[in-house]
Amino acid sequence: MRTQVGIVGCGPAGLFLAHLLHRAGIESVILESRSRTEVEGTIRAGVLEHWLVEMMTAMGLGARMLREGHFHTGITLQWNRQRLHLDMEDLTGGRKVTVYAQHEVLKDLIAARLADGGAIHFGVSATAIHAVDTDRPFLTWRADGDGPEQRLDCDYIVGADGFHGPGRQAIPASRRTEYQKVYPFGWLGILARAPLSWPELIYANQGEGFALLSTRSPEIQRMYIQCDPADDITNWPDDRIWAQLEARLSTDDGWVLQRGEIFQKGIIPLRSFVCEPMQHGRLFLAGDAAHIVPPTGAKGLNLAVADAVVLARALEARYRDNRTERLDAYSATCLRRVWKGERFSWSMTTMLHRNPDDSPFEQRIHQAGLDLLRSSRAAATALAENYVGLPFED
Numbered sequence: 043m044r045t046q047v048g049i050v051g052c053g054p055a056g057l058f059l060a061h062l063l064h065r066a067g068i069e070s071v072i073l074e075s076r077s078r079t080e081v082e083g084t085i086r087a088g089v090l091e092h093w094l095v096e097m098m099t100a101m102g103l104g105a106r107m108l109r110e111g112h113f114h115t116g117i118t119l120q121w122n123r124q125r126l127h128l129d130m131e132d133l134t135g136g137r138k139v140t141v142y143a144q145h146e147v148l149k150d151l152i153a154a155r156l157a158d159g160g161a162i163h164f165g166v167s168a169t170a171i172h173a174v175d176t177d178r179p180f181l182t183w184r185a186d187g188d189g190p191e192q193r194l195d196c197d198y199i200v201g202a203d204g205f206h207g208p209g210r211q212a213i214p215a216s217r218r219t220e221y222q223k224v225y226p227f228g229w230l231g232i233l234a235r236a237p238l239s240w241p242e243l244i245y246a247n248q249g250e251g252f253a254l255l256s257t258r259s260p261e262i263q264r265m266y267i268q269c270d271p272a273d274d275i276t277n278w279p280d281d282r283i284w285a286q287l288e289a290r291l292s293t294d295d296g297w298v299l300q301r302g303e304i305f306q307k308g309i310i311p312l313r314s315f316v317c318e319p320m321q322h323g324r325l326f327l328a329g330d331a332a333h334i335v336p337p338t339g340a341k342g343l344n345l346a347v348a349d350a351v352v353l354a355r356a357l358e359a360r361y362r363d364n365r366t367e368r369l370d371a372y373s374a375t376c377l378r379r380v381w382k383g384e385r386f387s388w389s390m391t392t393m394l395h396r397n398p399d400d401s402p403f404e405q406r407i408h409q410a411g412l413d414l415l416r417s418s419r420a421a422a423t424a425l426a427e428n429y430v431g432l433p434f435e436d
């Protein structure tokens with residue numbers, strides 16, 4: 043088998059890339075180790091930046107998102123039992139975010155890609171990346187567990203296969219540098235059948251630390267609280283979760299958190315990670331394969347799709363005009379945006395969590411960071427610009 047671009051991974055980066063390449067007349071094949079059901083059922087964050095919503099709409103991929111997504115023109119921050127509304131639309135000249143779960147985006151993109159005749163192989167195993175420092179790279183894998191080995195010859199290979207995939211490992215260890223920070227807290231996330239408690243997202247740092255009130259629909263709410271990353275979910279009966287959410291989100295003005303049946307819960311660790319460079323020979327990394335952000339601010343999916351946009355433009359210049367400058371500059375172009383996303387996610391995480399390793403001095407500094415948002419329009423604007431999504435370089 044042969045294609046122009048072999049893509050490992052059917053997440054946001056791989057799928058957007060396949061769609062963008064298709065629109066530029068470039069062929070691709072996606073290999074994915076998980077089943078379609080698993081890909082479409084994995085619960086992740088759900089905040090889409092302004093440009094991404096515009097791009098999905100322009101690509102004809104936004105119909106269900108426009109019907110079912112929730113448009114948020116502001117966010118609420120909370121500390122010391124007081125709330126601060128940041129009007130992002132006003133602060134950014136009209137930009138906003140859309141709350142629409144990542145797995146819903148994936149469902150829409152997979153259906154549209156298959157309807158376009160695109161090739162996605164789900165449930166493959168033993169995926170291996172070969173010869174990326176030659177001009178004839180290829181992929182091998184097995185279908186259905188122990189089927190015969192398959193081979194796909196490609197012009198270019200994209201590792202959009204997440205933090206644990208083979209993509210990053212295909213760059214020799216001596217040729218990459220990895221930057222990492224692991225936080226001493228995790229997030230306990232729940233989905234609950236309950237009505238909306240507040241018209242916008244609330245990011246709180248109060249009592250024992252961080253809490254986030256988000257939504258999925260008028261009937262289903264998504265909430266998170268900071269917890270010990272090594273804790274076991276069985277230590278968190280529903281009443282304990284509700285009590286912590288209430289302690290961290292309550293105010294003095296009679297506001298009530300709407301409770302309901304919790305039907306999904308889990309604990310995730312928080313880390314920041316960047317691999318430099320994001321390319322080697324004919325291999326390009328995109329999304330979590332190259333960079334992880336802690337979830338505060340929901341930048342993971344947005345950064346992954348931004349990589350796909352940069353790579354699609356570069357591959358288009360290569361195939362249409364036989365120019366490789368953009369491909370050569372891929373890693374440097376992406377990393378400038380990635381590091382800004384890392385900085386924002388780290389600063390939101392640091393400011394909004396109670397870190398057991400922080401000194402009282404550092405705790406006061408985080409408090410001052412929040413207080414500054416109340417008194418300085420410039421500080422509020424900087425947060426809002428990052429939250430709705432920074433502009434692209436070109």
Ligand code: DHB
Binds near residue numbers: 086243256337
């Ligand atoms: C959600 C997740 C986030 O990390 C965030 O910052 C906002 C919302 C969510 O899952 O809804």
